[in-house]
Amino acid sequence: MNQEFDSGPRQDSPDFVRDVGDRVTRIISDCLAGRTTQSITDPTPVAELRALFNERLPRKGTDHRRLLDRFSEQVVPHTLVNTSPGYLGLMNPTPVTLSIFADALTSLINQNQAASHHSPAGSVIEEVVIRWLGEAVGYGEDCHGHLTSGGTVANLTGLKLALHRAAPGVRDKGLVAAGRRFTVYASDQLHFSVERSVDILGLGRDALRLVPTGPDATVDPHVMRQMIEGDRRDGMDPLAIMGIAGTTAAGAVDPLMELADLAREAGLWFHVDAAYGGAVGLSREYPGVLAGVERADSVTVDAHKWFFVPFVAGGILFRDRTFAEDVFQNAAGYIPPSEDADLPPTDYLKQGLAGTRRFNALKVWMAFKHLGADWYTSVVDHQMGLTRKVTEVITELPDWKIAVPPATAIVTFRHEPEALTEAINNGGVNAKGALKKRDRLQIRIAEVIQNEGRFWVSAAPVPGGFALRLNVISWLTDEALVDAFLAELPRYAQEAAADRS
Ligand SMILES: Cc1ncc(COP(=O)(O)O)c(C=O)c1O
Incomplete structure (x- = not known):
């Protein structure tokens, strides 16, 4: 018997499904448009966030419209917008749009990739995706x-x-x-x-x-x-x-x-x-x-x-x-093997740690199919090029030094005023202190940048000590944005130095 929810219509009624879908699509579209202007960081203290969500297990349901509004009003503003073009941060990419929707389709069919008879097409698609990843990396599709x-x-x-x-x-x-x-x-x-x-x-x-x-x-x-x-x-x-x-x-x-x-x-x-x-x-x-x-x-x-x-x-x-x-x-x-074919289909349960496995291959498959490997090639080259540009500009900036030149699309660099360089080069006890000071300076600069919310870079330990770390990881990041970031660097360093004194 279908259960009626007091919070809305039947779960599988077409009108309900379409209404949810339309609303979710609008939220997605608004978020994608808003991410370029939304502050990347959210300063709301955790106590306030807890107060927003702290409630007992709900005994009664909530209307989907109210819930989705709540997502827009109370979740979206309190995110780290790592999908922003200004997010030059950790390895959290801006997902390509079709792969966002593919995740919903994966949930829709809810295949269990543990065994091929529980995900007939899905298991074969995962085999294909693995071969494509092998080819893309240069490991080979074999x-x-x-x-x-x-x-x-x-x-x-x-x-x-x-x-x-x-x-x-x-x-x-x-x-x-x-x-x-x-x-x-x-x-x-x-x-x-x-x-x-x-x-x-x-x-x-x-x-x-x-x-x-x-x-x-x-x-x-x-x-x-x-x-x-x-x-x-x-x-x-x-x-x-x-x-x-x-x-x-x-x-x-x-x-x-x-x-x-x-x-x-x-x-x-x-x-x-x-x-x-x-x-x-x-x-x-x-x-x-x-x-x-x-x-x-x-x-x-x-x-x-x-x-x-x-x-x-x-x-x-x-x-x-x-x-x-x-x-x-x-x-x-309880899971019969799938070994009756000439080339047995892959029962992923047998070759790794996981039991129940999501059909995550779908979003990878859709991303590759939709955009093509050539698109990836052009984005990767563009992002590698941007980090080389950052390297060139920083090399010319007084009081800035490249820490580790980029081999991929990450470049690390330091603000190092002349007095610090001298103290480090002179060696001895003072050099140790100067190195610590230099570490703290990079960490503080990263904080200043993050707090402002326009860009996001981190400070990370690399050979020689902490450095600022810039990773072009969003396919939305372009040269104008990188130029804008570079133009602000001296100000960030000044603010960080002023803060510490
Ligand atoms: C080089 C390297 N290996 C492994 C991992 C772990 O990956 P995951 O966070 O997806 O488990 C990371 C994560 O940043 C990484 O940078």
Whole structure:
């Protein structure tokens, strides 16, 4: 029996569905138009926000019109507008419009991508999307894998594959049975998900060997080799090398080809974390940045970063599906296997951590189909170009220095008045103090920029200390906006300096 809601008509009545749809579409359209002028940050104190939403579990329903109005009036104004063209911030992209609606369609059909018979078309579309991501990154379309909740789980999955190759018995008997002390090698610029992964896999965070980075925020493969050899001499069992294609702070790309050579020589698994940088594989104007990624055993690539789809759509790519299915195999008696075809359809349940899985592949599929890889190429090239322009301008600005030149579409830089430079160059105790002061100055400048609400950049630790970090991550950001930001930089620095005195 259909239940009547006192808050409105039947859930599936066409008039109700259309009314909801029309209203939601209007909200979306208003938000998309408003994001260019809305302040990026919202200064409302959390106590006020709690007061707005703090209520007991509602026993009665609310009319959808009132609820949707509430969304517009009480949620939208209190967001961080990371879809604004002025958001030059973390890896939170401006989603392409069709992918926003695709998310609703995914919810509409509510497929469970755990098993192909619970998502017949969806499972095949996810296979296709994985191949497209492989091709886009430069890993090659001859790959398997699946979408994850993000790069964090993708990195964990990659390292679990590595562990299974080195010690398959760990799956059933645990690390104790392996009786080996595994170590993993990655740049000291790595994302925290790698630390968590070695912990969750039972290797322990001490198993992670942080390879020091140079001024360009990349590792030196020779240093990594020495660390591997040293560990072997000390009775450790090196397991995997992680190369980063786009570090979180500076967007730096490790020398993947040399790391691939090292991994092969040392007999180690090679995982590439291209969670952010994967899209550079589509660049025409900056070719070869990810050269070597094709030699990885596994690759993390997040569609919800530089491929402009809404959260969540992380991804893990690998070559060998059967191997991955051995790693994660489980008897789930209540889900019959789909193994009656010549080429068995993918039951994603078998090759990763997740059980119930959303059909997130739809929004990625629609984004690629709607805009085409060439669109991505032009946007990536444009964004890379903008960060190069920022680099050129800042290099010429007195009292400003580039910290790490851009390898992707992230550039980091510092405000460093002459007195600070002198104190740093003179060395000694004063230099230490000056470096701390310089760190604080960058953090304060980022706060001044964020508080104003027109632009958003962060301060992040890169080799040498904190720097301002500018990531062109919105496809809406254009040269005029970047020029406007650069013109304001001296004022932001002045305000930050004035604040501190
Ligand atoms: C290099 C890198 N790897 C992994 C991740 C984790 O991705 P997610 O936040 O989607 O889990 C990030 C996130 O910023 C990242 O920058």
